[in-house]
Amino acid sequence: xxxxxxxxKENLVRAFAEICQDNARLGFIIKxxxxxxxxxxxxxxxxxxxxxxxxxxxxxxxxxxxxEKTNDNVCIESGxxxxxxxxxxxxRDYGELEQYKAKNTFKHFxxxxxxxxxxxVADIFKAxxxxxxxxxxxxxxxxxxFDNKTLYKSKERVLWECSNCGYADESKAAWDNCPxxxxxxxxxxxxxxxxxx
Ligand SMILES: [Fe+2]
Numbered sequence: 001x002x003x004x005x006x007x008x009k010e011n012l013v014r015a016f017a018e019i020c021q022d023n024a025r026l027g028f029i030i031k032x033x034x035x036x037x038x039x040x041x042x043x044x045x046x047x048x049x050x051x052x053x054x055x056x057x058x059x060x061x062x063x064x065x066x067x068e069k070t071n072d073n074v075c076i077e078s079g080x081x082x083x084x085x086x087x088x089x090x091x092r093d094y095g096e097l098e099q100y101k102a103k104n105t106f107k108h109f110x111x112x113x114x115x116x117x118x119x120x121v122a123d124i125f126k127a128x129x130x131x132x133x134x135x136x137x138x139x140x141x142x143x144x145x146f147d148n149k150t151l152y153k154s155k156e157r158v159l160w161e162c163s164n165c166g167y168a169d170e171s172k173a174a175w176d177n178c179p180x181x182x183x184x185x186x187x188x189x190x191x192x193x194x195x196x197x
Contacts, residue, residue, distance in 0.1 A: 001116050003066040008118045011109040012063050013074045015125070018101065019056045021080070023049055025097070029090045036087055037186040040163045041142065044192060048135055055128055062121060088146035095139030102133035138192040145190070152185055161189045 003009055026049040033042040063072075085093060106129045113122035145151045152160075152174040160175070161168040164187045167180035174188040 003118070004072075006116050006118065008109075008113045008116050008121055009063075009066070010074060010076060011112060011125075012059055012066075012121065013076050014078060015106065015109060015128070016056060016059045016063070017076065017078055018105065019052050019059065022097075023052045023056070025094055026052065029087070029094060032087045032090060037184055038087070039183075039186045040189050041091075041186075043163060044138075044142075044190070048138075051131060055131070058124060062124060066118075066121075088143050091139050091146070092143035095136045095143060098132045098139065099136035102129045102136060106132065141192060142190070151190070152188060163187045163189045 026045050030042045030045045030049065033039075033045065081097075083090075083093060106125050110122045110125035110129065113119070113125060154172055157170050157172055159168055159170050162178040162181060162183060164183045165178060165181035167178055169175070169179075174185055176185055177183065178187065
């Protein structure tokens with residue numbers, strides 16, 4: 001099957017559109033986090049946003065490669081949810097979008113690409129699925145801590161670290177203002193290690 005007639009071509013365009021949407025949605029959440037003085041959360045989400053830009057570049061370059069230097073304009077339909085939420089609800093909702101893409105959309109794209117013989121594209125979809133799934137786990141973990149009011153508290157003594165100056169101290173709760181640089185609590189780092197299912 002030729003690329004131009006394939007469903008994989010349309011799915012690459014869908015993936016590109018999804019990732020561009022992700023970039024904007026993350027930007028909205030980052031703005032919200034900054035406005036509410038959650039500087040470290042904004043920093044983590046900015047890293048996620050950079051990863052999305054890398055994915056968009058990979059997909060775009062794949063399209064150009066398969067179109068063999070011919071120009072094309074592809075029309076697609078897609079879903080565009082519009083919601084206004086608190087910071088923690090926005091994080092959870094975005095986590096659900098990432099999880100849906102990992103478990104459904106990109107998995108489906110991968111299978112079709114494999115069936116149509118575009119294994120290189122299928123492998124890229126598979127790898128992006130891993131990142132989306134990892135993002136979803138991090139975002140749910142973060143939203144849970146927000147909802148449980150345990151962002152800066154722990155039952156056990158843990159190491160808290162300031163993302164501005166690097167000051168660190170072990171205790172059951174983070175400081176209100178960093179003892180070294182005086183930056184507020186929002187700069188305290190979280191360990192967003194991927195949680196196992
Ligand atoms: Fe500090």
